[in-house]
Amino acid sequence: MVEVKNMESFWRISDFAKEVGKHPNTVDGWFKQLEEKHIHYVNRTENGEKLYDDLDLSIAQFINQQRANKWALDAIFDSLSHKFDLRSAPDEETSMSTTYGTLGVDLEQFKVEILAAAKEIAASHIKEVKQQYEAIIDKLPEPKSKEEERSERMESIIIRRRVETTLREEAVKSWNQKPEEERVKRVGFFRKEEDWGKREEFINQYINERFEDRIKKVFQL
Template sequence: MEYWRISDFSKKVGKHPNTVDRWFKELEEKHIHTVSRTEYGEKVYDQLDLDIALYIREKRDQKWALDGIFYELPKHFELRISLNEPDETNAPQVTDPKTMRRELEKLVREITERQNREMKQQYEELLKRLPQPKTFQEERQERMTEMITRRRIESQLRDEALNMWFTKPEEERKRRVGFFRKEEDHDKREQFVRDHINKHFEERLKKEFDVI
């Protein structure tokens, strides 16, 4: 494989060395593509870099923004992706794209597994915070308690209504039977009791169960 230094490489690209160098610096900073280096840390460019540079030059001539060009690169080239920040004291060697791809896939798997573990832990913690489902016996007891409470409230309201009924004047409580006799108006009394229960039952029930 043939390698070029920046001076020779930029001539092949047809752009100023500073311009070409800036393109590849941004690619490395964005962890999109890494330039190979010698054992002394000097950047060297190969055919893949040349193809990328020519592609960038073409798109720049078409007035594309660099960010847009960089976004398209992975669709057209087998890029060398840097997983770590460059180490100035210990320069990296020329990297095999296949090796880098395997390392990247391994990193993605590790991240995914860690996220899955964290999500599972969060799910289990949420389950612990939820109230435990009621047993059949507890539900049965609650139904019985509610039924007894309803009957007690209804009985109390009925007693209240009857007491109120008997405090009414006789002409409101009784009806004439024949010419000389009066008797309790049972239908009217029962209607009065039902009206009293219907009017106050819901309020008393809410108060009993502390429902606002």
């Protein structure tokens, strides 16, 4: 244990943990979490070694007692500010106050100005994004009315029927150009007639094989 002139006590972690009555790793873990959460900081020597004082001891004893009462660590940490005058990190408070004080800057006013600037930048960014979306929307075509949609559907039906009619005419012409023995069938001993079933099958196959390509050409797909 190290003694100072004002008789305040300082401990290194091994001796400090004995005062608390817990393992050094456990106690060190508590104060590491307090520092990570920016709740309370431990003093350090010039070479960076932690030195725990009377305030730290009171805090550690309180944590130990509440843990024995089954309190969660987060709940204990949240309650510390109501019971103790906690210590801020010197690097955060002192360095900022010293730096900006030397420059003749009001730290609180500086914080307000920084916040205002951040809000202005955010608002400007939102405005820019909004303008970009509005530009995209302006380029989109106007929605079609029901009359326009109905007219387009009707036109599509008419075009498809025309394509089908044209293909049927081509199919009939192609059928008629086939040799007679492929187009007719014998009925009885002395009579022949058009094989209408075979003819219709040929026409349907002709249309089905060409319909898709013909439609794509018409609609320029």
